[in-house]
Amino acid sequence: DQQVKQNSPSLSVQEGRISILNCDYTNSMFDYFLWYKKYPAEGPTFLISISSIKDKNEDGRFTVFLNKSAKHLSLHIVPSQPGDSAVYFCAASGTGGTSYGKLTFGQGTILTVHP
């Protein structure tokens, strides 16, 4: 039962253009969402997050949008740079109860930005 889904295994974008990575979730108890970036042979690094009380959060070239009614979030990277080429993971958490900060991850999307 995949509660967090990234349906696009890969995305290819030209340098300078916008990259849009998508993520869907099924568990309505999730109330905090994160994006991580992972280079080969390295651990994931935290990129940006959003609470369910917001619908947008922006940090430099990265913006995350949350549509609670559709249970959908997306990560926009503008402008895309070759150094953004990596695997991007979406993750979700329910902060209440005994979650202890557990995260549920999607399958990942490989982003390739061409010069």
Add this chain to the structure above:
Amino acid sequence: DVKVTQSSRYLVKRTGEKVFLECVQDMDHENMFWYRQDPGLGLRLIYFSYDVKMKEKGDIPEGYSVSREKKERFSLILESASTNQTSMYLCASSSNAGFGVTQYFGPGTRLLVL
């Protein structure tokens, strides 16, 4: 900066061997996690710990055990390694402060079981 270190970057083991993967964090985080990453499957939680000597099963605990004797150290044990445990293993930690969900990852251990 949070630093999470893992004892080995690459390991090659034989089927049936007992394997120990060590993880240390230096930020006094309460929570620690072990994941494995496989292509197309994302990160799957094996075990986590929210306090010293406490452990909870994640989504795929079979064939694994863990140990947390000190707050900064979380060990993953493969009791009898099998070829289907060949994978990238990632350790993470997080604090209970604030929302307490942002996890910080180590560099990973790529394990090959022959």
